[in-house]
Amino acid sequence: MIAVHIQQLFREIFEKEPLLVYSPGRINLIGEHTDYNNGFVMPAAIDKKMMVAIASNDSDQARIYSSDFKEEFAFDVKSFGPKKGHWATYIMGITAQIKQAGYPVRGFDMVFGGDIPVGAGLSSSAALECAAGFAISALFGFNIPPISLVHYAQKAEHVFAGVQCGIMDQFASVMGKKNHVIRLDCRNLSYDYFPLDLGEYQILLIDTQVKHSLADSAYNRRRNECAEVVLIAQQNMPAVKSLRDLRLKDLKAVKPFLDEEVYRRGEYVIEENNRVLEASEALQANDLKKFGKLMYASHDGLSKKYDVSCAELDFLVDFTKPLDYVLGSRMMGGGFGGCTINLVKTSQTETLQTRIAESYLRKFGTSPKFYAVKAENGTGLLKP
């Protein structure tokens, strides 16, 4: 078990007893690239997590050991800056945000590691920020409110990792609830939990094992394109603050003033937002078939209008379309690689895995990975 491994590693390296904190990765059932447009998303925390062991060291040094990278890193908590591209930047980022909020962070020793596959679009970085933030808060008795932790972790990603992400990943990691999905309104962070009761179906993630290098820059560019639509729309409709405030007919009205590609970005976001609302009704009505159809429609928009898919993701989604034991499939997260999320009949999961593995290997020369996941609780302290 990971918790035991991280705890033992900590004892060996630092020769004292740590506090143990976990923070999960996340899936997103539907609502992609809507969070930074003040729209709706439907994520859940999952049973794959980042573990952090922490203790104070009566100094101003943060000494960190990554169990996955088998590397140490140290920084002075009094004065430091981003270290983009290095795993430590996420921990430095959240530390900086906590300090900036006025909490007197002192030195600490930390070991971390987990079972969230890195680069698979399951938000391992958000989980690390949230786990490290919660650990620092618990260690020094700061009692940082969960929602503040979510904001600090998002800001850490902006400032220290250089990705202008929305709030979904950090929110899901902190606020997740066992056996539930969250429907989050990113405009005001109001949310509802819906039971994730899938009957004879389950959620299967299929990991393409690729992450195309343009992912981060393309992500930031999509944000700018959405902002561009809003700016143009505001000229006629000053009350519009984000794409969330636009209807398709409003967008059509400004079409002549928009680049064709930028128009498609706006169209996708407005449609996806509507899909999340439809999907949450379908889930409440236990209409999984409808939910699955909305997932396919989401992928179609992400691939053809938002242009954040890739050949590997499209292949995996297309593969499932004729199969009556898969209700829905779509790429998940930022895109350009990572996983698809699939609603699959539990009894047919092995058949699906075998068939996909063969075809994927033939086409791309590499094997995909499969993760059947469940919805779990968000960030917390592991009781000794």
Ligand code: GAF
């Ligand atoms: C990434 C981001 F971090 C999220 O905020 C979200 O925008 C997602 O991509 C796309 O829906 O995971």
